[in-house]
Amino acid sequence: AALGGGSLAAGGGGIALGTTILGAATLGVGLLVGGVIFSCTGSKLSSKADKAWEQMISNEQKINKICNYLFDLQRTAERYNATLLRMRSLYMKQLDKMRNIIESYNEKHVNWQNLSSEEQLVIENMVLIVGVLYNMCKVQLVQKSNSSEQNVINKTEINKAEKDANDVMSQMNKAA
16 A cells, blocks of 8 residues: 555555556566566577578578589589480491491401401491490499599590590581
């Protein structure tokens, strides 16, 4: 009643007003204490959020680097596969020619000297194609990195094998 301005009989607000004032006062103190606690906790949360943001940006850069690497690897592998398929097609055509030559002699063994120069050329070309295909199959598309970095696309060997294959295919097309 004293906080409320005295008793109702004395013209004050009584216990009800005193309780309201006490509640408001403790609410204010509670808000003040809560604000201080929130401020301290909020600054810790803010610094944690900043660290999380920095990590996300760093990881995003790593993810982009990996995605670019994988995209480059995919393009390189598709191009290399296309060259292999063209060489395989040439191999199959040449194999049919060679098979026809051997079968035309109706002998178990065919002497190289008995073949015409055109027939010898077909077999020599076949040997050349097999050699190129063999070398293409030995190429490692990816070289393992010595450090903890990502692996490296073996573009030097890939380009060399593709050039050799394209040269052979070009020679075969000119001769045909």
